[in-house]
Amino acid sequence: MYHIAASTTHILTMTASADDEYVQLLAELSQYNMLLEQLQSTLAEGFINLGRANFHNKDSLRGRYGADYYDESFTGLFTAAIDKDNHVSKVAIPEPVQESSDEKSGAAKDDEKTTRQRKDKSVKSKEKPKNKDPIMMFAAGFSVPSSLRESQRNFKSSTAVMFDLINCRSDILKRIEQLKAE
């Protein structure tokens, strides 16, 4: 009797545990759908705002905000790190070390041409960072319409959703594997 009761309890415990796993899976699938919808709407907003920015780009009919303006030397704003659970997270690229203005003015004196170009820079201590805001590629971000900035905001917010989607997908696949193994 005791053994039957123990096995029944064991079976009931296992069933409850499997139900929990399936409930978790359903919750994750629901989360995945929600994130997918969120990504779809963010990207759609981004692209329509980009189209509106092209409409407002009055200076040249041929100047669509796109590959024409890209800075090929741009290395990106951040990297994505993947851990052992296949989870993705954002890692900011560190800013490059800036030279001091004293070193710069010393180097400038040795080269006449550089001195002519940089005579004002020996007074200024400004050095433009390499990892600039990508909007600077488009007319230095100075003459861009507000819709382009809005488009950039939409696309930036979509990267966080993409990371959540990838992580959610990894979790779902892992859980399916666990359930198959049981």
Added chain:
Amino acid sequence: MEGVYFNIDNGYVEGVVRGYRNGFLTSNQYLNLTQCDTLEDLKLQLSSTDYGNFLSSVSAEGLTTSVIQEHCANKLYNEFNYIRNQLSGLSVKFMDYITFGYMIDNVVLMITGTIHARDKSEILSRCHPLGWFDTLPTLSVATDLESLYDTVLVDTPLAPFFKDCFDNADELDDLNIEIIRNKLYKAYLEDFAAFVSENIPEPSKEIMLELLGFEADRRSINVSLNSLQSDDISDELKRSLLPNLGKCYPVVTEMLAKSHDFESVRASLANVYEFRGILENGNLEDQFYQLEMELCRDAFTQQFAISTVWAWMKSKEQEIRNITWIAECIAQNQRERINNYTSVY
């Protein structure tokens, strides 16, 4: 008296331009375009307008928004070149002045492409055809502005516009190039206005000065607003970018140069009747387009005026922007915003 002599040299061209003006898309035609479900439908609708079968060589798979925009723009450039080839004397100089604006854009595009490590042939293919000049490809050796000017730009029509661009001997980066572009455009607008004042008879002179003044005001307001987002623009630099032309000049221009926040820009613009509510009533660029199109539409009411060419060009550019926007909304299935175009004809 302008009616007596104008038609001798310019009558044919004005006739052609007015024919083009009658072919502008009307509000009913725009409504038909907005009701298209696909880009193929849009192509079909456009074939019943002045555009005709300009997309006949494009297959259904290759029909994109960029392709439509490119074909519309090419049609415009061909019409512009046809008109320019019929003219002589001062009228040709007037047409040349229209192209200087595109030349400035091309120069900036070449220099920007070089500092962005882009391939020269790729950038050249994106240059505006109406702003082409023979030495444009040699700008890809951009190192600093002074050597570029001495080797290439001094022999171009843009040479006189560079006189104020050498004040800051900074390296060519994105922001400095944009500042140079704004300085060039300021000098260009002022020079164009001087040419019109001295050489173009009435009523063209009055209409052109109003249109150029509007362009200068638009630039002044945009520069004032955009400089609020950048810490690198001093008051003195900002003033050097604002044209000495238009309804804002001289009083409001000085106020805009000294404005450091949105409220002070708004307070400055309250002094100009035409721009008094422009920062409150919806999107700024859309309102500028609406004002510009109304000025261009009214420009056609005067006969025997070369200013109709400028008005036609700007109206046609706006029409192409409208068609491109409608095509984008159809392609992206964003129907709720499809009616955000500017139509006055």
